[in-house]
Amino acid sequence: MSKYSEQAKELLDKVGGSENISVVTHCATRMRFVLNDTSKADEKAIEDIDIVKGTFTSAGQFQVIIGNEVASFYNEFTKISGADDSSKDEAKEAAKQNMSLIQRLVSHLAEIFTPIIPALVVGGLILGFRNVIGAINLVNDGTQTLAETYQFWSGLYDFLWLIGEAIFHFLPVAITWAIARKMGTTQVLGIVLGITLVSPQLLNAYSVAGAEEIPFWDFGFTQIDMIGYQAQVIPAILAGFVLSYLEIGLRKVIPSVVSMIFVPFFALIPAVLAAHVILxxxxxEIGSWISDIVYSGLTSAFGWLFAAVFGFAYAPLVVTGLHHMTNAIDLQLMSDFGGTNLWPMIALSNIAQGSAVVAMIYLNRKDKQEQQVSVPAAISCYLGVTEPAMYGINLKYLFPFIAGIIGSSIAAVISVGSGVMANSIGVGGLPGVLSIQVADILAFCVAMIVAIVVPILLTIILAKTKMGKDAYQRLGK
Structure with missing residues (x-):
């Protein structure tokens, strides 16, 4: 018998039995249920199961936080429950029956970026490491970088850009592939479409202003400029959806016996043409407009206000799932301004929520059962995974969550007020410092200290107020 058998049986009973499960799957830390009747799930009883770190409902799915053991627990659960071992895509489709229009739009955006986040995180770490060896004067009394002093580090610095360029400059390829994957269309066509947006034979769009002559395709009656869309997000999204909808539409009208020949042909060529002429x-323009507004807002005289609001609101956005929209804005800022001033605030929000959990570890230091949840939750939060901390501890008590968003807001004001920029999206939480541009690392570290100290102190203070006492009484502590 597996060590998870009893807990799996208990969870099955508390979600309403096998007959109440439409679809069940898992992600990195959570079990994701689409339930036929959500009212049958006993959330309080589920949270009392030893292995469970918390529960919440998001994007039409009832989600149970398990932690790093989720894959092994999930295998045991499906064996006992007999529930369908459906794919994540099937789970999402089943969940859409419980979602509003806005939730569906956000879900679509999340499904585009979620598959490519690992590459973006790796790219952020690589750019951060290149910062350390090629931009910070660490040797010869602080006058030279490692890359300037040693051939090995110089070679490594140049080599790592091979990966960074593949991730960020060729980002449209990943986006068009992700859209094809999400839409259930031919993924290799999405890849081909993305390559046509970043092909080496195209003039990099960022070089147009300084180019003496722009190459073009000459069709006799008209000419099309040969301009690429390296690192661009919106053109890739528009082109990817056009290709997918063309393929879906053509499959409905072209006989299946010849569809393998004619559907790709009549879908890809018009999509590529539309991508370079219109989309x-x-x-x-749309991407530049969005990034200009965000960047101007953050660097204006009222940037502190924008930062305060964003720092306060980001964690609640995570609860709703709306935070996925920031990925597209971050990437657009990176392509237009060579960095993003939005990402540092996201990393600080993660740190603030983790710090609130640290305070709860101190306050509940005699509660050994809760320590099993709070300690791993704080560690994962400091490393950029916030769900166990937010749902397992902070939202359950509420007052540490409030302390966290206040601390995040203050830290965000310091970050924006100091002009902190990140080279790229990276690992959230404490490792986020690796993504920060060298000139801004010290200011970001100051903001990090605030994101650690303020939530800890506020959580301890709020625990002694009526809000804290009511939370403890409500939870039977």
Whole structure:
């Protein structure tokens, strides 16, 4: 018998039995249920199961936080429950029956970026490591970088850009592939479409202003500029959806016996043409407009206010799932301004929520059962995974969550007020410092200290107020 058998049986009973499960799957830390009747799930009883770190409902799914053991627990649960071992895509489709229009739009955006987040995180770490060896004067009394002093580090610095370029400059390839994957269309066509947006034969869009002559395709009656869309998000999203909808529409009208020949042909060529004639230029303008507004807002005289609001609201956005929208904005800022001033605030929000959990570890230091949840939750939060901390501890008590968002807001004001910029999206939490541009590392560290100290102190103070006492009484502590 597996060590998870009893807990799996208990969870099955508390979610309403096998007959109440439409779909069940898992992600990195959570079990994801689409339930036929959500009212049958006993959340309080589920949270009392030893292995469970917390529960919440998001995007039409009832989610149970397990932690790093989720894959092994999930295998045992499906064996006992007999529930369908459906794919994540099937789970999401089943969940959409419980979602509003806005939730569906956010879900679509999340499904585009979620598959490519691991690459973006790796890219952020690589750019951060290149910072350390090629941009910080660490040797010869602080006058030279490692890359300037040693051939090995110089070679490594140049080599790592091979990966960084593949991730960020060729980002449209990943986006168009992710859209094809999400839409259930031919993924290799999405890859081909993405390559046509970043092909080496195209003039990099960022070089247009300084180019003496722009190459073009000459069709006799018209000409099309050969301009690429390296690192661009909106053009890739528009082109990817056009390709997918063309393929879906063509499959409905072209006989299946010849569809393998004609569907890719009549879907890909018009999509590529539309991407370079219409969608690319329009998407470029839209992306520039969005990034200009965000960047101008954060660098204006009222940037502190924008930062305060964003720092306060980011964690609640995570609860709703709306935080996925920031990925597209971050990437657009990176392509237009060579960095993002939004990402540092996200990393600080993670740190603030983790710090609130640290305070709860201190306050509940005699509660050994809760320590099993709070200690791993704080560690994962400091490393950028916030769900166990937020749902397992902070939202359950509420007052540490409030302390966290207040601390995040203050830290965000310091970050934006100091002009902190990140080279890229990276690992959230404490490792986020690796993504920060060298000139801004000290200011970001100050903001990090605030994101650690303020939530800890506020959580301890709020625990002694009526809000804290009511929370303890409500939870029977």
């Amino acid at each position: 690319g230029p329009i998407g470029w």
